[in-house]
Amino acid sequence: MPLVSMRQLLDEAAKGGYGVGAFNVNDMEQIQAIMEAARETRSPVIIQASRGARQFAQDRYLYHLILAASELYPEIPIAMHQDHGNSFETCKSAIELGFTSVMMDGSLKADGKTPSSFEENVEVTRKVVDFAHERGITVEGEIGVLGGVEDGHGAGGSGLDHITDPDQAVEFAERTGVDALAIAIGTSHGAYKFNKKPDGSVLKMDVLIAIHKRLPNTHLVMHGSSSVPKDLQDIINQYGGKLKETWGVPVEEIQLGIRNGVRKVNVDTDNRLAITGAIRKVLWESPEKFDPRDYMKPAREAMQKVVALRMTQFGQAGHAGDYTPVSIADIAKGYKDGSLSTRPLVAAK
Numbered sequence: 001m002p003l004v005s006m007r008q009l010l011d012e013a014a015k016g017g018y019g020v021g022a023f024n025v026n027d028m029e030q031i032q033a034i035m036e037a038a039r040e041t042r043s044p045v046i047i048q049a050s051r052g053a054r055q056f057a058q059d060r061y062l063y064h065l066i067l068a069a070s071e072l073y074p075e076i077p078i079a080m081h082q083d084h085g086n087s088f089e090t091c092k093s094a095i096e097l098g099f100t101s102v103m104m105d106g107s108l109k110a111d112g113k114t115p116s117s118f119e120e121n122v123e124v125t126r127k128v129v130d131f132a133h134e135r136g137i138t139v140e141g142e143i144g145v146l147g148g149v150e151d152g153h154g155a156g157g158s159g160l161d162h163i164t165d166p167d168q169a170v171e172f173a174e175r176t177g178v179d180a181l182a183i184a185i186g187t188s189h190g191a192y193k194f195n196k197k198p199d200g201s202v203l204k205m206d207v208l209i210a211i212h213k214r215l216p217n218t219h220l221v222m223h224g225s226s227s228v229p230k231d232l233q234d235i236i237n238q239y240g241g242k243l244k245e246t247w248g249v250p251v252e253e254i255q256l257g258i259r260n261g262v263r264k265v266n267v268d269t270d271n272r273l274a275i276t277g278a279i280r281k282v283l284w285e286s287p288e289k290f291d292p293r294d295y296m297k298p299a300r301e302a303m304q305k306v307v308a309l310r311m312t313q314f315g316q317a318g319h320a321g322d323y324t325p326v327s328i329a330d331i332a333k334g335y336k337d338g339s340l341s342t343r344p345l346v347a348a349k
C-alpha cells in the first residue's frame, strides 16, 4: 500500500489505546529489520530518519528503500517521518521528497543545540503546520527540551534541565495546531540516560500525566524511549566493547505513558546496541570473516528481535489490518474542511 499519514496511524492508535513505535533508520538493513518485525507481529509502523540519517544515506536512497518496503509488505501501513527537523527548510525538503510526516523540533534553534524561546518555537512550528497540512502531511512539535546530544543534535545536559510546563504545552498545542506533541519528562537521547533505574525524581511521569489530563485528546510523543537493556549492553562489553553502566526508560513506564495519551514512542539506541553487539560477536568469534553478510545478517536479526518485542510491548501488534488507509490527498481535504481538526480539547485545571 502507499505510504500513509502518521496522523491516521496515531488516531487509530488512540482509538485502540495503544502506542506506535517510531524506529530510526540509516540504511537498508534497518528498514528490513523493522519490516520483518512488522510482518511477524502484524503491526502498523513509523519509520523515521533524522537529519543525520538523511545526510549519511542520501535521503533519496532512504525514500526509495521505504517505498520498496511498502511494495514488499502491502499489508503494513507505514508512515515515513522526519525526526527532529531543525527548521522550516528541513521539513519542507522532507515533504517535497515524499515523507508523510515531519517533526518540527522548534524547542531548539536551527543550530540544533541552543534552546529557543517559546515564541520562536510557536512561530516556526505554526509555519510548518500551515505548509504541511495543506499537503496532507502530519506535524509533530516539541515543547520542553530533551537532554543529551546525538550526532551533534541536542541541548546536552541532563533530561531534567527543561521539563515541559503543562500550561505551556496547552498554549503550544492551541497556537500551533500540531497533530502530535513531544514533551520533555527527563529522558535524553542515546545510551546514557540515567545512572540507576529511574524513579519519579528523574523520570517525570507525573508531568506526562498532568499534560494528558489537560490535553486528553492530544497525541503525546515520548522521545529518548530506549530501554537500554542490560543484556544488550552485556553482549557489546563481552565482545570487546566499553559501555559504561547505564539505565534507559523501563518498558513499564512507557506502558504507563501509553495509558496516558502517548501514541508515538521513539526508539533508536536499543536497535543500535543490538546491531553493534551482533557485529562485535561475529568479528570477535570469527576474526577471519570479511564478508559483510556474515555480520550484517545477524545484526539485522538482532534488530528485528528488539523491534518485534517493542511492537508487542507498545500494543501496536495485531493492528496492521484494522483500517483502510486514507490517501494523503484526502487527509489534506480533511485538514481543510475541519474534519481533521487540530484544535485541542483542553480540560480545566
Ligand code: G3H
Binding pocket: 024, 050, 051, 052, 053, 083, 084, 150, 151, 153, 189, 190, 268, 269
Ligand atoms: O534523535 C535522535 C535519534 O537517535 C537520531 O540520532 O541524529 O544520530 O541520527 P542521529
Ligand code: 13P
Binding pocket: 024, 083, 084, 188, 189, 190, 191, 222, 223, 224, 225, 226, 227, 266, 267, 268, 269, 270
Ligand atoms: P533513544 O536514543 O532513546 O533511542 O531515542 C530516540 C529518539 O528519541 C529519536 O528521536
Ligand code: ZN
Binding pocket: 084, 189, 223, 224, 266
Ligand atoms: Zn528524539
